[in-house]
Amino acid sequence: MTIPHADEAWLSALQASGPQQTEALVMLRALLLRGLEYALGDRADRGLLEDAVQEALVKILKHLDTFQGRSRFLTWAQKIAVREALTLMRRRAWKDVSLEDLHPAGVEDATPSVLFDMGRNPERQATQKDLMTLVMRLIQEELTPKQRRALMAIAVYGMPLEEVARRMNTNRNALYKLLHDARRRLKARLEAMGLSPGEVLGVFQEPHGPR
Amino acid sequence: MTDGKGHILGPEQIRQLLAHVARTLPRELTCDECLEELDRFAEMTLAGRPAEEALPLVAQHLAICRDCREEFEALLRALQVFLEGENEAAS
Numbered sequence: 311m312t313i314p315h316a317d318e319a320w321l322s323a324l325q326a327s328g329p330q331q332t333e334a335l336v337m338l339r340a341l342l343l344r345g346l347e348y349a350l351g352d353r354a355d356r357g358l359l360e361d362a363v364q365e366a367l368v369k370i371l372k373h374l375d376t377f378q379g380r381s382r383f384l385t386w387a388q389k390i391a392v393r394e395a396l397t398l399m400r401r402r403a404w405k406d407v408s409l410e411d412l413h414p415a416g417v418e419d420a421t422p423s424v425l426f427d428m429g430r431n432p433e434r435q436a437t438q439k440d441l442m443t444l445v446m447r448l449i450q451e452e453l454t455p456k457q458r459r460a461l462m463a464i465a466v467y468g469m470p471l472e473e474v475a476r477r478m479n480t481n482r483n484a485l486y487k488l489l490h491d492a493r494r495r496l497k498a499r500l501e502a503m504g505l506s507p508g509e510v511l512g513v514f515q516e517p518h519g520p521r
Numbered sequence: 522m523t524d525g526k527g528h529i530l531g532p533e534q535i536r537q538l539l540a541h542v543a544r545t546l547p548r549e550l551t552c553d554e555c556l557e558e559l560d561r562f563a564e565m566t567l568a569g570r571p572a573e574e575a576l577p578l579v580a581q582h583l584a585i586c587r588d589c590r591e592e593f594e595a596l597l598r599a600l601q602v603f604l605e606g607e608n609e610a611a612s
Binding site for chain 2: 341344345346348349350380381382384385386388389391392393395396400438441442445446461462464465466470471472482483486487490493494496497500506507508510511514515
């Protein structure tokens, strides 16, 4: 793949030593920081974003030879910076939360009717309730304790994957695979019962009508 | 609906889980595999080209993985700064 001239210039400057490299790094730092501030400035302070850019520059220099020109150099670099920034933001946001801190919302056995809108289609409510009971049963039967724990942390409490992964002494990719396996098991069980996941989903997808 | 430990899964969470189950494929990208293609996917998206057709596994991963989707959306916004700069330079 031919790398565009502008990108060639970036690569050769960053691979050089001395003032040429320094100048390129200064420019790249400014550009990446500007992109991060535009994208994430409302949710992260400048100090964090500067740290993210610094981490990104280290990775960019280390992995320059993996840039293949399938996108523009700045796109590739910005992607690395975005990942660093969000990793830092997530770590900061969740730093004081352990998995054990994730308390259930309240009553041990919340009555399903509390979770439904009142005054809507009662037949659909009954079907939703049946299917919710079924899905919960399948989760209990099919998923390992590790999978249930991860699923609850992510789906119920909104914990980011990498935060859950670290607390479970694994990494984001391995955790994604763990949850992928969980989804495959649920899918297989539903299909074995003659229920397509799409059909079951349809029962939950009625848009809110006027009240 | 509670699991054995009393964590509550509401209808919306079950709906979302079922949506993900419905989209589940035998083989999916990991987050790092998705990240590897995210720059290309983002550029195609911004150029109005059919990124989902060209990189369907990326699209599928982004539909399911909240964290990768957040990274993708942030990347799209960050890139718009450069696009605006280019538009200014061209005019």
